[in-house]
Amino acid sequence: MVIKVVLADDHPLTREGFKSYLEGKEDIKLVGEASDGESAWEVIKEQLPDVALIDIRMPGIDGVSLVRRVRQEGLNVACLMLTSYDAQQYVLASLRAGAKGYILKTASPDELLRAIKIVASQGVYLDKEVALAVEEPGFSPEQLSPREREVLLLAGRGESSKEIASKLYISERTVQTHLASIYDKLGARNKTEALLLALKYGVVTLEELLE
Amino acid sequence: MRRHLLLILTLLVLIPSLAILIVTGWGVVEHERAMKKIAESYVLDLAQSVAMRVDRPRFMHRAQMMTPPRVLDSFVLDISLPGWVALVDESGNLLAASSRAQDVLPQIWQGGIPVGRTTLVEGPFGDTYTIAAIPTSQGWYVISAVAWSQLLGPMVRFSHLWPAAVGLLAIAGMCAVWAFWRWLIMPLLSLESEVSTLKWGKDLPKPDDPPAVWELRRLRKVLYQLAQTAREREELRQRYVSDLVRVQEEERTKLAREIHDGPLQDVTALLQRILLLKQEIWNKRAEKYIEIAEESAVAAVRELRVLCDTLSPPWLDLGLVQALTELTDRLARTYGVKIYLEASELPEVSKDIILAFFRIAQEAINNAVKHGCAKNVWVKVSYDGEFIVLQIEDDGSGFEFEGDVEALRVKGHRGIANMVERMRMIKGKIDVQSSSLEKGTTITCKVSFPLISGEETPRDAFNI
Numbered sequence: 001m002v003i004k005v006v007l008a009d010d011h012p013l014t015r016e017g018f019k020s021y022l023e024g025k026e027d028i029k030l031v032g033e034a035s036d037g038e039s040a041w042e043v044i045k046e047q048l049p050d051v052a053l054i055d056i057r058m059p060g061i062d063g064v065s066l067v068r069r070v071r072q073e074g075l076n077v078a079c080l081m082l083t084s085y086d087a088q089q090y091v092l093a094s095l096r097a098g099a100k101g102y103i104l105k106t107a108s109p110d111e112l113l114r115a116i117k118i119v120a121s122q123g124v125y126l127d128k129e130v131a132l133a134v135e136e137p138g139f140s141p142e143q144l145s146p147r148e149r150e151v152l153l154l155a156g157r158g159e160s161s162k163e164i165a166s167k168l169y170i171s172e173r174t175v176q177t178h179l180a181s182i183y184d185k186l187g188a189r190n191k192t193e194a195l196l197l198a199l200k201y202g203v204v205t206l207e208e209l210l211e
Numbered sequence: 212m213r214r215h216l217l218l219i220l221t222l223l224v225l226i227p228s229l230a231i232l233i234v235t236g237w238g239v240v241e242h243e244r245a246m247k248k249i250a251e252s253y254v255l256d257l258a259q260s261v262a263m264r265v266d267r268p269r270f271m272h273r274a275q276m277m278t279p280p281r282v283l284d285s286f287v288l289d290i291s292l293p294g295w296v297a298l299v300d301e302s303g304n305l306l307a308a309s310s311r312a313q314d315v316l317p318q319i320w321q322g323g324i325p326v327g328r329t330t331l332v333e334g335p336f337g338d339t340y341t342i343a344a345i346p347t348s349q350g351w352y353v354i355s356a357v358a359w360s361q362l363l364g365p366m367v368r369f370s371h372l373w374p375a376a377v378g379l380l381a382i383a384g385m386c387a388v389w390a391f392w393r394w395l396i397m398p399l400l401s402l403e404s405e406v407s408t409l410k411w412g413k414d415l416p417k418p419d420d421p422p423a424v425w426e427l428r429r430l431r432k433v434l435y436q437l438a439q440t441a442r443e444r445e446e447l448r449q450r451y452v453s454d455l456v457r458v459q460e461e462e463r464t465k466l467a468r469e470i471h472d473g474p475l476q477d478v479t480a481l482l483q484r485i486l487l488l489k490q491e492i493w494n495k496r497a498e499k500y501i502e503i504a505e506e507s508a509v510a511a512v513r514e515l516r517v518l519c520d521t522l523s524p525p526w527l528d529l530g531l532v533q534a535l536t537e538l539t540d541r542l543a544r545t546y547g548v549k550i551y552l553e554a555s556e557l558p559e560v561s562k563d564i565i566l567a568f569f570r571i572a573q574e575a576i577n578n579a580v581k582h583g584c585a586k587n588v589w590v591k592v593s594y595d596g597e598f599i600v601l602q603i604e605d606d607g608s609g610f611e612f613e614g615d616v617e618a619l620r621v622k623g624h625r626g627i628a629n630m631v632e633r634m635r636m637i638k639g640k641i642d643v644q645s646s647s648l649e650k651g652t653t654i655t656c657k658v659s660f661p662l663i664s665g666e667e668t669p670r671d672a673f674n675i
Contacts, residue, residue, distance in 0.1 A: 010472075011472070011476040011479075011480070013476065013477065013480035014476050014479050014480045014483060016480070017479075017480050017483030017484065017487070018483070020483070020487050021483070021486075021487070057471070057472075057525070084471065084475055084476075084479065084512070084516060085516075085525055085526070086516060087520075087524075087525070087526045087537050088537065088540065089526045089529050089533040089534075089536060089537040090525075090526060090529070092533075093529055093533070105479045105483075105512075106479065106482055106509055106512050106513075108486050109486055109487065109490065160555065160556065189540070189543060189544070190536070190539075190540055190543075190552075192536060192540065193540070
């Protein structure tokens with residue numbers, strides 16, 4: 001099966017570069033490209049690719065809004081953010097908008113191809129550089145308790161400790177204790193990192209998070 | 212001295228006035244008695260001296276020859292003396308009279324006169340007269356009379372006016388004191404209290420209040436103009452500082468954008484080619500060079516990205532909480548300190564507020580770690596439906612801050628001054644609490660952000 005790909009990036013030279021990454025690959029076919037948000041939307045709507053490589057910063061509609069539109073229109077297109085920004089908040093914003101992956105433009109051709117294949121098969125791909133600036137903690141997902149998983153998911157959906165506490169009928173203090181334990185187990189320093197790590201290790205899935 | 216000026220003035224006017232009033236009053240009373248006495252003794256003297264002269268044989272001899280009434284000549288009466296004299300017999304027939312006495316006496320003398328002493332009579336024209344009757348040895352009577360005004364002249368006429376004049380003087384004095392108080396002291400005091408509480412460069416005195424003498428009004432006007440000039444100058448200065456901050460921020464944003472869209476993309480494109488080339492390499496030596504090139508390109512991309520983020524973080528677009536989260540994450544990683552961010556649900560706020568809060572938090576955390584050697588920083592941002600409040604607290608060493616931002620700026624500590632400036636630009640308030648004794652610094656920023664009721668605030672496009 002050939003994966004149809006659309007590439008949206010406003011910089012011609014980098015766009016050419018990515019095209020070269022994809023050239024000559026039997027299982028990947030570039031079906032369209034765009035240099036701004038509006039035309040990217042048009043190309044995606046027309047070509048209905050399996051994967052759309054989207055730059056966050058583009059003239060017209062920005063990448064995150066484009067992803068949100070793809071999801072709102074119910075198009076079966078896996079969006080993979082291809083960007084220069086290494087801010088975790090962008091990763092979360094993209095994932096919240098419905099992106100299936102986040103990869104930096106400095107990634108190697110092999111990493112890009114791997115990411116395309118993973119998101120095309122409904123997986124989630126996070127660039128190692130943005131997902132973690134921390135060392136691998138030698139972690140196995142079983143270590144999170146079901147309650148901790150629940151707390152992490154709710155926190156991931158943007159709920160405050162207070163809201164989580166009232167939803168789970170536990171005290172806010174207990175929520176804080178759970179979060180501290182989650183951070184500890186995942187080796188994260190904060191909620192964002194914990195969430196990205198949990199996604200990376202498959203502790204939680206993007207679908208669960210977007211529920 | 213200033214406080215007692217009015218009292219002194221009042222006393223200075225009142226005491227002499229009262230003294231004069233009393234002395235004059237007493238003088239008037241005594242004057243009346245004195246005049247009465249003078250008139251009495253004068254009239255009695257006059258009558259007795261005439262009686263004496265009438266008793267002389269020479270007069271008697273002449274009297275026998277005269278047909279009454281006769282004019283009393285200079286023999287018995289020095290005509291230059293004031294008053295009138297008449298000689299009557301026992302049955303009241305007029306024997307002789309001084310000149311005009313014949314006309315005057317009947318007008319003022321009606322009826323009997325007690326013999327041997329004086330009588331006070333009010334004349335027909337409001338004049339006061341003293342009359343006396345003295346018997347002679349022949350059994351006649353000498354009647355003498357004098358008008359007070361004739362005898363004592365203007366003294367009589369004006370003596371009653373003196374107390375009134377002095378009273379008027381006292382009243383005028385009081386009026387002067389009152390006017391002095393009303394138009395000079397009061398406006399001066401009011402001006403003084405206004406000026407003493409005036410924030411130079413911020414406030415203006417009232418242009419004309421309360422009513423005052425022309426000189427004071429002029430002084431107030433001049434002061435008003437000065438204050439206005441000072442305020443305009445201060446406004447200009449602040450606008451200049453604001454412009455500096457704004458232009459700096461704009462330049463940084465522009466520069467960051469240009470680096471991102473230009474060099475960063477170019478180096479990325481360069482890295483892509485290196486990575487592509489790497490796949491084609493067959494030569495060991497070339498592969499080594501290519502790897503070095505790749506490392507350099509990756510390093511360049513990272514450096515450019517850091518440069519962009521430092522100049523103007525792109526994630527400011529994501530919203531206040533996201534921007535603060537990214538900031539605290541990064542600073543915690545960079546410095547190896549603990550930064551606790553606590554954010555409640557916030558409405559979508561303007562870019563200006565996000566930028567101001569972001570820069571203040573950035574500056575505050577940097578200061579806390581670099582200067583205060585803080586190990587823990589607590590950043591809290593909350594919204595109560597009216598105000599968005601950002602609070603940055605640290606456990607650093609703190610510093611002595613007496614509230615004078617300008618003094619800090621002069622000393623080269625621009626951090627706090629810039630925070631104040633940023634809050635001023637978004638019309639917010641900032642409070643800095645720090646002490647090197649108590650340890651730690653707390654910076655609280657507050658900006659009004661009323662929600663328009665009934666209108667759902669749309670969440671930020673990037674809000675997560």
